[in-house]
Amino acid sequence: MISQPHTKYQRFEGVSLPDRQWPNKHITHAPIWMSTDLRDGNQALIDPMSIETKLRFFKELVAIGFKQIEVGFPSASDIDFNFVRLLIEKNHIPDDVTIEVLVQARFDLIERTVQSLRGAKQAILHMYNPVAPAFRDIVYKTDKAGVKHIATQGTAWVKALTAQAPEVDWTYQYSPEVFSSTEIDFAKEVCDAVVEVWQPSADKKIIINLPATVEMNTPNTYADQIEWMHRHLNRREHIVLSVHPHNDRGTAVAAAELAVMAGADRVEGCLFGNGERTGNVDLVTLAINLYTQGVNPELDFSNIDKIRNLVEECNQLPVHPRHPYAGELVFTAFSGSHQDAIKKGLAVQKADELWQVPYLPIDPADLGRSYDAVVRVNSQSGKGGVSFLLEREGGLQLPRKLQIEFSKIVQQHNDTSGKEMSASEIVSLFETTYLRQPDWAEFIQCQINTIEGNQQQIDIQLKVHGEHVNISGVGNGPIDAACHAVSQYTQTPLEIVDYHEHAIGEGSGVTAVCYLELRTDNTTTRFGVAKDSNIMTAAIKAILGGIHRQVTH
Ligand SMILES: CC(=O)SCCNC(=O)CCNC(=O)[C@H](O)C(C)(C)COP(=O)(O)OP(=O)(O)OC[C@H]1O[C@@H](n2cnc3c(N)ncnc32)[C@H](O)[C@@H]1OP(=O)(O)O
Ligand SMILES: CC(C)C(=O)C(=O)O
Secondary structure, three states: OOOOOHHOOOOOOOOOOOOOOHHOOOOOOOOOOOOOOHHHHHHOOOOOOOOOHHHHHHHHHHHOOOEEEEOOOOOOHHHHHHHHHHHHHHOOOOOOOOEEEEEOOOOOHHHHHHOEEEEEOOEEEEEEEEOOOHHHHOOOOOOOHHHHHHHHHHHHHHHHHHOOOOOOOEEEEEEOOOHOOOOHHHHHHHHHHHHHHHOOOOOEEEEEEEEEEEOOOOOOHHHHHHHHHHHHHHHHHHEEEEEEEEEEOOHHOOOOOHHHHHHOEEEEEEHOOOOOOOEEEHHHHHHHHOOOOOOOOOOOOHHHHHHHHHHHHOOOOOOOOOOOOOOOOOOOOOOHHHHHHHHHHHHHOOOOOOOOOOOOOOHHHHHOHHHHEEEEEEEOOOOHHHHHHHHHHHHOOHHHHHHHHHHHHHHHHHHHHOEEEHHHHHHOOOOHHHHOOOOEEEEEEEEEEEOOOHHHHEEEEEEEOOOOEEEEEOOOEHHHHHHHHHHHHHOOOEEEEEEEEEEOOOOOHOOEEEEEEEEEEOEEEEEEEEEEEEHHHHHHHHHHHHHHHHHHH
């Protein structure tokens, strides 16, 4: 990079629009969407799609809900021509879907394009020519009048040639290519001239598409250009105003959103932002952004993983793991405080109330994503994430102090391994740490009796080092009594500080889990945890487990 970039690059000056209205506008309904995955997306692929692949992709676009789909550039290749023929001849186009094709302003190419569309119920013929200064000077070696003539002449050819195929309900779309860097009054002059040649009406509108072929400056610059055109174009009521943002500066989504606020009726783009260079605007993000503002996007991404997989296969390009809404990691929290907040948010979120789970701008379930990936644990994680996974994977609802104790054990494990820990590894670490029964004492059975003064006596039969041993204790309740029995037998001071239990499962398969916090001396407490179908047995096993941990840790 050079130290004086202003000697090589200059700020792009947009249009002057001091009375701009768009900053006070809101998007209240979905724009008309046009997927150009099979055209602009396809022309940017290392290996363009085959006819079979295009057909798979087309069917998915229809299933998502696109009503306008640009399917190719039929005058450019036999694959694209034959694909359009296949769609028409094999009736793959639903009645409410219109296919679109692109062509340059060249007679023979328009002729072939019209041929490709013969027999379609309806079609959008999309013609473009570059009009920006650098293209006039460098590529076309002509002036403004020259490129305006290419546009009007091309439109006249489209008009004449489409008239020869009256069975098709034609819509004409014109793009002044590289609109984003074209003098605004000249862009208007060309579009007005095209509209005059085509003669649209309120019933049969023309689509004027204003591409940010290359993104030039901050997205507000594009919004100003669109609002200026929206306010100045002749016969605006006969025009569907369309935008086609590219993502050179990484702000295509913002540019498209501001452009819709500025008056655009229609947005062209690709799924997951595929397209030339840094891509076209990402229609998935745009649509789901609308959804999270309570606006129906009229595109269905309920199974986003399936759509992502198909697009990755067709494009032979991966979707980034951090891609908004669709990336593999976007519903995953590794860091402790995020996990804690998400766990608490999910616990109180009710299905019929406004979504307000911290850190999650959308309910993953709305996109067919499960909560499985929401919380993952590595060395950046805390008790919230660990206990979330323990509960989800093992059904274990740890009391808060045990959550803190166990998360430190997980942390030590992660610090040593340096790797992520799966939910099943966390459950297994919990089981080996807390649920292992002492090898020297096995619980066999117990009997509880109420004695004087509502005291309880418990008689417990154990197998200690292979020998049957009977121990007894008295207490305020059976667990207190069991604690005394074990304390006397092991000659260990033992007091129950806290007690939690819950069930896992339902019906005859239900298991009780008992968490006992035991004080074994004046300074430390230990947790004993056990599972059993009988709650009393679980409690006695928890006491034995707690003592065992006291001895062995
Ligand atoms: C921003 C965009 O995405 S625009 C779409 C771009 N997509 C594509 O180009 C993919 C499909 N295109 C193609 O395969 C080829 O361009 C074809 C087959 C259509 C035409 O190929 P060729 O006839 O070899 O022409 P080529 O692509 O080199 O185009 C250059 C010629 O077309 C002219 N031209 C380019 N675009 C246009 C246009 N939109 N309108 C009129 N003329 C044009 C150029 O001035 C140049 O003319 P010249 O040969 O007299 O100098
Ligand atoms: C043909 C036009 C719309 C285009 O793809 C672009 O300018 O990026």
